Amino acid sequence: xxxxxxxxxxxxxxxxxxxxxxxxxxxxxxxxxxxxxxxxxxxxxxxxxxxxxxxxxxxxxxxxxxxxxxxxxxxxxxxxxxxxxxxxxxxxxxxxxxxxxxxxxxxxxxxxxxxxxxxxxxxxxxxxxxxxxxxxxxxxxxxxxxxxxxxxxxxxxxxxxxxxxxxxxxxxxxxxxxxxxxxxxxxxxxxxxxxxxxxxxxxxxxxxxxxxxxxxxxxxxxxxxxxxxxxx
Amino acid sequence: xxxxxxxxxxxxxxxxxxxxxxxxxxxxxxxxxxxxxxxxxxxxxxxxxxxxxxxxxxxxxxxxxxxxxxxxxxxxxxxxxxxxxxxxxxxxxxxxxxxxxxxxxxxxxxxxxxxxxxxxxxxxxxxxxxxxxxxxxxxxxxxxxxxxxxxxxxxxxxxxxxxxxxxxxxxxxxxxxxxxxxxxxxxxxxxxxxxxxxxxxxxxxxxxxxxxxxxxxxxxxxxxxxxxxxxxxxxxxxxxxxxxxxxxxxxxxxxxxxxxxxxxxxxxxxxxxxxxxxxxxxxxxxxxxxxxxxxxxxxxxxxxxxxxxxxxxxxxxxxxxxxxxxxxxxxxxxxxxxxxxxxxxxxxxxxxxxxx
Numbered sequence: 001x002x003x004x005x006x007x008x009x010x011x012x013x014x015x016x017x018x019x020x021x022x023x024x025x026x027x028x029x030x031x032x033x034x035x036x037x038x039x040x041x042x043x044x045x046x047x048x049x050x051x052x053x054x055x056x057x058x059x060x061x062x063x064x065x066x067x068x069x070x071x072x073x074x075x076x077x078x079x080x081x082x083x084x085x086x087x088x089x090x091x092x093x094x095x096x097x098x099x100x101x102x103x104x105x106x107x108x109x110x111x112x113x114x115x116x117x118x119x120x121x122x123x124x125x126x127x128x129x130x131x132x133x134x135x136x137x138x139x140x141x142x143x144x145x146x147x148x149x150x151x152x153x154x155x156x157x158x159x160x161x162x163x164x165x166x167x168x169x170x171x172x173x174x175x176x177x178x179x180x181x182x183x184x185x186x187x188x189x190x191x192x193x194x195x196x197x198x199x200x201x202x203x204x205x206x207x208x209x210x211x212x213x214x215x216x217x218x219x220x221x222x223x224x225x226x227x228x229x230x231x232x
Numbered sequence: 233x234x235x236x237x238x239x240x241x242x243x244x245x246x247x248x249x250x251x252x253x254x255x256x257x258x259x260x261x262x263x264x265x266x267x268x269x270x271x272x273x274x275x276x277x278x279x280x281x282x283x284x285x286x287x288x289x290x291x292x293x294x295x296x297x298x299x300x301x302x303x304x305x306x307x308x309x310x311x312x313x314x315x316x317x318x319x320x321x322x323x324x325x326x327x328x329x330x331x332x333x334x335x336x337x338x339x340x341x342x343x344x345x346x347x348x349x350x351x352x353x354x355x356x357x358x359x360x361x362x363x364x365x366x367x368x369x370x371x372x373x374x375x376x377x378x379x380x381x382x383x384x385x386x387x388x389x390x391x392x393x394x395x396x397x398x399x400x401x402x403x404x405x406x407x408x409x410x411x412x413x414x415x416x417x418x419x420x421x422x423x424x425x426x427x428x429x430x431x432x433x434x435x436x437x438x439x440x441x442x443x444x445x446x447x448x449x450x451x452x453x454x455x456x457x458x459x460x461x462x463x464x465x466x467x468x469x470x471x472x473x474x475x476x477x478x479x480x481x482x483x484x485x486x487x488x489x490x491x492x493x494x495x496x497x498x499x500x501x502x503x504x505x506x507x508x509x510x511x512x513x514x515x516x517x518x519x520x521x522x523x524x525x526x527x528x529x530x531x532x533x534x535x536x537x538x539x540x541x542x543x544x545x546x547x548x549x550x551x552x553x554x555x556x557x558x559x560x561x562x563x564x565x566x567x568x569x570x571x572x573x574x575x576x577x578x579x580x581x582x583x584x585x586x587x588x
Contacts, residue, residue, distance in 0.1 A: 015502030017510075024505065038504045101388035108474070109305040110502035110509065118305070126306040132391055132473040132488055135498035139470075146379055149388045 007205055015135075016112040023048070023197050029206045031197040034155075035112025047200045053213050055228040057156040057183035058117060058190040059165040061141070065148045068093035070169040076121055079151060080104060082128030087149065095148050104131040105143050105152035113137065116192045117153050156180060157226035183228045194227065280521060284514030287311060296515060302476040302495070304509040311512045313519065315476045319393075319489040320462060320523070323472065326397025326485065327404055327461040332454055334401070335408035336443075339453075342409070343416040344438055355413075362406035370470035373399040378471055385486055391473030393489040399467050404457035411456055415449020416442060439564075448538035455531035462493075462524060469494035492520045 016033040023031025024045040037050060060076055062068055069092045078084040079102055087093040087100040094100065106127055107114035118124060134140045137158040144152045145162035152163075156178050159165045167177040168188070182188035202210050212218050219229035288296060291311050299312015342354050373395060382390030419442050427437040443450070473488030474495075480487060495516055503510045 017500075017502040017504055021505040035502075038507065040507050041504055044506050098388070099386070103389040108498035108502070109303065110499040110504070112502060115305060124307050126303050129301060129303075129477050130475050130488070132389065132475055133490070133498060134474070135469070135501065142374065143389075143391070146375070147382065147389050 004205065004208065007209075009209070015110070017110055020045075020197065023199050026199055029198070030202075030209070033112060033195045033197060034192070035115050036195075037197065045199065049198045049201055050195050051197070051210060051214070052193040052230055053196050053218075054194045054222040054230060055183055055191050056194050057178050057180070057188050057228070058113060058153050058192065059156050059159050059178035060151065060153050060168070060190075061144050061159060061163040061165050062151050063095070063144055063148045064162070064164045066093060066095050066164065068164075068166055070167040070175050072169045073121060076168075077123070077125075080106070080122055080127045080131070081125055082130060098148050101149050103147050103150040104128060105140055105147075105150050106131045106133055107140065107153075108133045108135050111135070112192075113153065113155065117190075120190060121153075155227075156183065159226075180223065180226060180228050191228070277521065280514055280518050284511055284516075284518045287508060287511040287515040290508060290511075296512075297519070300478075302490075304499075304512055309508065311508070311515075313492070313495075313516055315478050316490055316492045316495055316516065317519065317523075318478055319472070319476075320491040320493070320520075322393055322479070323396045323400060323468065323489060323491055324458055324461040326393060327400035328454065328458060330398055330401030331404040331408055331457055331461075335405050335453075335457070336412060336450065338405070339409050339413040339416055339450075340438055340443070343413050344442065345434075358406050358409045361402075362410070366403065366464060366467045367470075369399055369403055370467035373467060373471040381486075387486055389473065389488070391471055391488055392486050393472065393479060394485040396468050396472040396489065396491070397485070399471055400461040400464055403464060403467060404460045407460050408453045408457040411453035412446070412450045415446040415453065418449070419445045444564075448535055451534055451538055452531065455527065455534070458527055459524065459531075462520075462527065465493040465497040469497045474498060492516050492523075496520070 016035045019031040019033045020037060020041055021031075022028045024041065034056065037048060042048065060071060066087065068087070068090065071090065071093075075084065075090050079090075082104075084090065085102055087095050087102055104127070106117070118127065132143065134143060134152075137154040140152040140154050141158050141160060141163055144150045145160075156165070159178070165178050167175050168190070169175050176182050176188050178188050178190070183191045196210065196213070198206060198210070214230070216231075219231050222229045291299070296311055296313060297317070298314050299310060300314055301310040301312050302316060303310045338354075338358065342351055342358075346354060377395050377399060378390030378392075380390065381387065381392060381395050423441050423445055424437060427441040428434075432440070468491050472490065472494060474490045475488040476490045476495075477488070479485070479489060496513060499509075500513055503513060
């Protein structure tokens, strides 16, 4: 901002679809998305220039009352497919003072986080229709924090002290806690990219801004917000 | 030409022309403002249909309306909105079960029983309820109501049909109270005085004279409340859990549920533009609009019917003692009993399910 004191940057929310539509319709200079641009969108807007600005991990979270120590990818999958419905069926998991019923919490079907989760954890299967659907990472965290038997998934940037991020168990030697560090060294497998999109090659102020994001200062902000920088 | 214009025409010729022009200008300005609403609604309908049309073509109207599963981003996407339609109707119905008895009682109390001092507190308080933004209701519901329901009924999650219905019921209260209170207050004084004069008690006056006389206004109030409940999005999607399933068993008010509005609310923001999913959401919006139109049109019908029934024999006052009044009373009693049954369903049934 010091070098472009007259630049005016406005950010608006709405989700990945809105970001992609806005840049497609050229009502903005830069669109942001946490999901890949679909082939339908690429056909509709052939001039998109898609740049990765940060990495993000998806953490599996539960209520802090849950005594679970870790969970295997298979268990997560079976829980979300509705094959496992009680916490007692998962080794080490127990929610005191409840009947141990698992409450599935996920994202709405248009969500970038959901499409990533369904693809890489559920291996493209459709989650149980009993899953409660929330429209933001914050809403998932909120629900998990106040529901003892709940399980959910959010961006690691949204993991707070009100919820417990469950380490993923691959084998006895490989139990990985989701964190910026484990996403960065690629040992935590549930990670994805966050994109910014321009319509055509970026130029002028837009280009300067993207260079700033990809530069040291911009990437420091990425790290400060709990996401993982793309550079070292 | 009305008298005033005639007079002015007589006075001066050019001033009259100016006056007529002015009249015409005013008339066309008002015509345009009146037209505005019609233009807006037709454009909305047009654009919804334009973007939603292709989903009806792709999956077919019966499969869209009566399909049982809504999985728009699955490997093999399914666009069945039947659970969503059912969810919308159930949540709204449940909301009315809470809102109608509560708000009618409140309206009768405010207009017939309360002392002016109590009234001066109650009326602004209910109006204040209408001013609370829906997202605040939703937040209250999410933090307080769902936790309460989860603990009371010992459920895994409190995000249920019941939570949605209670919340929507509260949100519909101010609408129903203020409109039905107006209707009750506008019942002519002679009705009350006449009824009391022939020896009816206060309760008899209220239940057999005033409420029947205000019935069309009360019906309008309830329909406005239904409209408020069907269209509500934010609060509902925060407390109903949004699982696109039919309750199992069907009267299980402790099941998560998903409404048409909730679906639009949570999915519209991130949907991939131009995809089948996008068109399906517009299809959902079309269905929602049609449901609202049906509610509004039936409201007009019901009001006409009630008004005819009330004004035709011009015997509201006399009917106090006539056989027709007894008939009316019997109908009202049946409704009250039916309502009581539904209330029992909503209060006893959850307890019964919750107990193992």
